[in-house]
Amino acid sequence: MIRYTLRRVAFFFPVLLAASALTFFAIALLPGDPALAFVGEQAEQEQIDHFHRTHGLDRPILERYVDWLAGMVRLDPGRGYLGGATIGDELRTRFPVTAMIMVFIFGFTVFFGTAFGIVAAAMQNRWPDYCLRFFSVLGQAIPDFYLLTLLLLIPAILWRYSPPFGYVPFWEDPLRALQQVVPPTLLISIGGTATLLRVTRAAMLEVLRQDYIRTARARGVGQFPILLRHAAPNAALPVMTLAGALMGGLLGGTVILENITSLPGLGQYTFNAVVQQDLNVVMAMTMYAAFLVLTTNLIVDLLYAAVDPRIRYR
Amino acid sequence: MTAPVSAAGSVLASRRRGLASGIGVPLLRFVRAQPLGSFGAVLVIVFVLMAVFAPLLAPYDPRRSVDQPLLSPGGDHLLGTDAIGQDVLSRVIVGSQISIAIAVSVVLVNVTLSTLFGLWSGYFQGPVDYLIQRSGEVWVAFPGLIALLLIVAVLGPPSTEGGNLLTIVWDMRNLIFAFSIGAVFGGSRVVRAVTLSLKHQDYVIAATTLGAGHMRIVLRHILPNVMPYVIVAATQGLGAVILGEAALSFLGLGVAPGTPSWGQDLSGRNRLYFREAIWVALAPGTAITLTVLGFNLFGDALRDALDPRLRAGGRR
Numbered sequence: 001m002i003r004y005t006l007r008r009v010a011f012f013f014p015v016l017l018a019a020s021a022l023t024f025f026a027i028a029l030l031p032g033d034p035a036l037a038f039v040g041e042q043a044e045q046e047q048i049d050h051f052h053r054t055h056g057l058d059r060p061i062l063e064r065y066v067d068w069l070a071g072m073v074r075l076d077p078g079r080g081y082l083g084g085a086t087i088g089d090e091l092r093t094r095f096p097v098t099a100m101i102m103v104f105i106f107g108f109t110v111f112f113g114t115a116f117g118i119v120a121a122a123m124q125n126r127w128p129d130y131c132l133r134f135f136s137v138l139g140q141a142i143p144d145f146y147l148l149t150l151l152l153l154i155p156a157i158l159w160r161y162s163p164p165f166g167y168v169p170f171w172e173d174p175l176r177a178l179q180q181v182v183p184p185t186l187l188i189s190i191g192g193t194a195t196l197l198r199v200t201r202a203a204m205l206e207v208l209r210q211d212y213i214r215t216a217r218a219r220g221v222g223q224f225p226i227l228l229r230h231a232a233p234n235a236a237l238p239v240m241t242l243a244g245a246l247m248g249g250l251l252g253g254t255v256i257l258e259n260i261t262s263l264p265g266l267g268q269y270t271f272n273a274v275v276q277q278d279l280n281v282v283m284a285m286t287m288y289a290a291f292l293v294l295t296t297n298l299i300v301d302l303l304y305a306a307v308d309p310r311i312r313y314r
Numbered sequence: 315m316t317a318p319v320s321a322a323g324s325v326l327a328s329r330r331r332g333l334a335s336g337i338g339v340p341l342l343r344f345v346r347a348q349p350l351g352s353f354g355a356v357l358v359i360v361f362v363l364m365a366v367f368a369p370l371l372a373p374y375d376p377r378r379s380v381d382q383p384l385l386s387p388g389g390d391h392l393l394g395t396d397a398i399g400q401d402v403l404s405r406v407i408v409g410s411q412i413s414i415a416i417a418v419s420v421v422l423v424n425v426t427l428s429t430l431f432g433l434w435s436g437y438f439q440g441p442v443d444y445l446i447q448r449s450g451e452v453w454v455a456f457p458g459l460i461a462l463l464l465i466v467a468v469l470g471p472p473s474t475e476g477g478n479l480l481t482i483v484w485d486m487r488n489l490i491f492a493f494s495i496g497a498v499f500g501g502s503r504v505v506r507a508v509t510l511s512l513k514h515q516d517y518v519i520a521a522t523t524l525g526a527g528h529m530r531i532v533l534r535h536i537l538p539n540v541m542p543y544v545i546v547a548a549t550q551g552l553g554a555v556i557l558g559e560a561a562l563s564f565l566g567l568g569v570a571p572g573t574p575s576w577g578q579d580l581s582g583r584n585r586l587y588f589r590e591a592i593w594v595a596l597a598p599g600t601a602i603t604l605t606v607l608g609f610n611l612f613g614d615a616l617r618d619a620l621d622p623r624l625r626a627g628g629r630r
């Protein structure tokens with residue numbers, strides 16, 4: 001296990017480094033001078049030079065890359081082109097908002113996805129299974145921004161009620177925070193839930209067909225212990241591999257959610273940066289997203305190997 | 315001369331003979347085995363036809379205010395009018411062009427490049443293979459919408475004034491490029507794996523012994539067996555591509571303001587009036603959902619029908 005862990009971690013850093021190089025050089029080697037977009041096309045040479053000096057654009061590109069990388073590691077990736085707070089400060093104030101949203105979406109997705117997946121497999125080809133499969137096919141097809149739009153609309157039309165949007169830190173007013181965060185995150189998680197449901201169902205059906213399950217049934221083990229203790233742990237492996245992809249979808253989901261509900265989180269920050277062509281911010285946010293996804297994949301792989309010894313000896 | 319084929323290859327060969335002897339019988343078999351998939355196929359065909367003939371089908375000019383704003387569905391306007399008096403039905407019909415243009419282009423790019431890269435990596439291996447494989451692993455780190463945002467930030471937001479499908483494809487090339495990168499990495503991986511396994515099959519070795527060159531082996535003996543996998547890989551992600559484009563347009567990073575586009579019609583000015591005129595939201599939303607549903611159902615059915623790995627495994 002230790003050897004596998006070392007091998008897997010040794011693989012993590014080069015990939016992360018390559019991802020950072022891709023992000024940085026794709027943007028740094030772009031034709032066109034970012035200064036012109038921000039100080040104006042008719043700017044004096046002095047102003048342009050000043051902009052270059054402020055953002056270190058006058059230095060050799062490799063030096064800038066190394067500095068940027070060091071800044072990323074210290075959680076201080078410099079300033080956005082537009083001025084204002086440093087990216088590091090924005091990260092610190094906005095992170096709690098996004099973190100809360102992500103915890104809720106991830107929680108809903110994993111809970112409903114696996115629970116309904118197990119139910120659908122246990123009731124294969126009966127009406128709960130059909131309903132859940134219908135739901136999952138539909139859930140994968142409905143755009144999340146459309147669902148959120150309907151969430152705003154339908155209660156407003158039927159009961160003249162608008163779900164409260166906004167952000168209150170959880171520890172200040174837990175009840176209000178829940179009221180604000182549960183409805184939108186529940187809806188945003190439907191797409192991921194639908195995918196997870198399908199994968200869980202397929203994995204459970206695969207396991208439930210095996211001999212040891214039949215043996216357990218013959219021994220008179222009840223339905224619940226069979227599903228939860230005998231089958232679910234073995235079905236968990238293919239489900240876990242989905243976690244990296246779920247994390248990626250989650251980050252996209254926060255951008256959409258924060259855009260619709262005007263929450264001051266990292267998704268909104270990223271989106272605004274893209275609109276304003278503030279490439280310093282885009283670069284930093286992309287890199288943190290890549291870091292999150294790669295870390296998730298690393299954790300999943302290690303868990304996977306811890307549970308299934310065969311993986312370690314590939 | 316027919317090459318000796320493996321067990322999996324012979325199934326494919328017989329399937330090809332079946333297709334050659336007339337399209338009717340296999341089509342019927344597909345409909346009977348995959349009712350949901352056939353429903354998906356019908357949806358896909360309807361939306362593709364709608365996109366191709368959009369300018370002829372739309373009853374009004376979708377870019378002009380043609381009547382009072384916010385008229386309810388019925389009467390002169392089957393789906394009502396939007397916030398500035400544009401005909402909703404016309405906008406939904408013409409809006410299909412963008413989704414379909416992107417979906418079809420991504421499939422074409424994906425099939426071509428995945429086959430090319432996958433065959434090259436799998437057959438010759440070596441440094442090209444290494445480079446493609448490692449790049450794929452790095453690309454995985456950039457998740458869907460974030461990667462799209464990065465590319466839009468780098469290449470600039472795509473913008474189209476509409477027109478026919480080809481001009482739209484050209485206008486949306488940045489977005490098509492963005493969607494294709496991930497798809498090609500995934501698709502070429504599949505092709506590579508299949509090529510690797512086919513390379514050491516007896517019939518390929520026999521062909522080599524008979525003096526066939528690399529070109530001939532790859533084109534005549536490996537490519538035909540790889541195609542089903544490529545087609546399956548290319549159709550699988552299509553729903554996600556359409557959703558991604560709609561999300562970008564919804565965020566205002568997709569098409570030029572005013573251009574009929576399903577994602578964009580759900581955002582902007584229209585949002586202010588959804589409460590009084592819900593049809594303005596329902597029409598494009600339902601259109602996206604049905605299109606994605608069609609592509610997903612059709613893709614799943616195609617996978618069940620074509621993927622030899624699943625055919626042996628039975629129904630899930």
